[in-house]
Amino acid sequence: MTGRLEGKVAVITGAASGIGAESARLFAAEGASVVLADVQDDRGQRIADELGGNARFIHTDVTDDAQVGAAVQFAVDTFGRLDVMFNNAGRGHPEGLISDLKPEMYRESVDVLLGGVLFGIKHASAVMKAQKSGSIINTASVAGIGVGYGGTLYSASKAAVIHLTRVLANELGEENVRVNAIAPGAIPTAIFGRGGGMDQDAAEALIPILQMGFAKAQPIPRSGSTHDIAEAALWLASDASSFVTGICLPVDGGMTTGKLFSQRMAELGAMAPA
Numbered sequence: 001m002t003g004r005l006e007g008k009v010a011v012i013t014g015a016a017s018g019i020g021a022e023s024a025r026l027f028a029a030e031g032a033s034v035v036l037a038d039v040q041d042d043r044g045q046r047i048a049d050e051l052g053g054n055a056r057f058i059h060t061d062v063t064d065d066a067q068v069g070a071a072v073q074f075a076v077d078t079f080g081r082l083d084v085m086f087n088n089a090g091r092g093h094p095e096g097l098i099s100d101l102k103p104e105m106y107r108e109s110v111d112v113l114l115g116g117v118l119f120g121i122k123h124a125s126a127v128m129k130a131q132k133s134g135s136i137i138n139t140a141s142v143a144g145i146g147v148g149y150g151g152t153l154y155s156a157s158k159a160a161v162i163h164l165t166r167v168l169a170n171e172l173g174e175e176n177v178r179v180n181a182i183a184p185g186a187i188p189t190a191i192f193g194r195g196g197g198m199d200q201d202a203a204e205a206l207i208p209i210l211q212m213g214f215a216k217a218q219p220i221p222r223s224g225s226t227h228d229i230a231e232a233a234l235w236l237a238s239d240a241s242s243f244v245t246g247i248c249l250p251v252d253g254g255m256t257t258g259k260l261f262s263q264r265m266a267e268l269g270a271m272a273p274a
């Protein structure tokens with residue numbers, strides 16, 4: 001099926017890499033005009049060029065309210081409206097124990113992971129309320145659902161994104177503006193290497209290794225992919241989900257259902273009387 005976003009205009013933050021880049025490709029293939037917003041200018045521009053006339057790149061640091069507002073305005077000025085806002089930009093940091101927390105670590109995480117989503121919803125919803133339609137999608141994480149999938153600040157920020165999604169779905173629903181979240185499981189992208197201090201090229205070179213490592217990280221016996229998340233975002237962006245708002249959709253191969261069944265059985269075996 002194609003054309004599921006025909007005539008729609010989307011802004012995607014964090015679109016120069018990983019989940020955001022794949023979503024930009026899928027949204028464009030489904031007929032959307034797409035504004036790619038990111039701090040990685042060369043890569044963002046290259047992907048926009050690759051997608052052709054209905055894609056544009058704009059430098060956007062999502063921690064800056066004015067820059068997020070400018071990206072939304074750019075979409076409206078260029079394509080005439082805004083139907084989809086995908087607040088997806090994110091990053092990871094090595095985080096230790098709470099006793100090791102430094103104030104700058106708080107700002108580095110929360111400003112991007114929560115602030116970027118908040119500013120995105122603020123600016124997109126102003127346009128969408130006037131249109132009386134729109135779909136806002138926020139990238140959360142399994143780390144926002146359960147404990148043990150990420151660092152303290154990362155996990156707390158992602159949990160806040162899930163609740164923010166519900167709060168604003170309630171506020172904006174009466175204006176026919178939907179707000180939903182996606183909680184990806186383990187998806188091989190540059191975020192892991194970047195979080196460990198690598199540059200983008202080195203972090204991307206790590207992806208095939210992550211893919212092998214993640215194959216057994218969840219019940220479904222394969223690694224997740226950026227395309228899995230992009231397909232979920234496409235559904236939430238499209239009219240097929242027009243009665244869905246306030247949800248957080250895990251796309252995690254069953255990771256958040258708990259330990260693998262085979263692991264639980266092995267543990268039971270270890271506990272069984274001789």
Ligand SMILES: NC(=O)c1ccc[n+]([C@@H]2O[C@H](COP(=O)([O-])OP(=O)(O)OC[C@H]3O[C@@H](n4cnc5c(N)ncnc54)[C@H](O)[C@@H]3O)[C@@H](O)[C@H]2O)c1
Pocket residue numbers: 013014015016017018019020037038039040060061062063088089090091112139140141142183184185186187188189190191192194
């Ligand atoms: N990969 C996973 O396993 C996974 C799991 C759960 C959630 N997520 C979330 O998915 C989202 C996308 O991550 P990804 O895995 O595709 O990583 P990625 O590193 O491939 O892409 C993240 C993008 O966000 C951009 N970005 C970072 N800070 C920014 C800022 N201040 N302003 C604008 N852009 C900024 C980066 O430049 C990059 O292009 C993130 O919110 C991440 O937390 C990822």
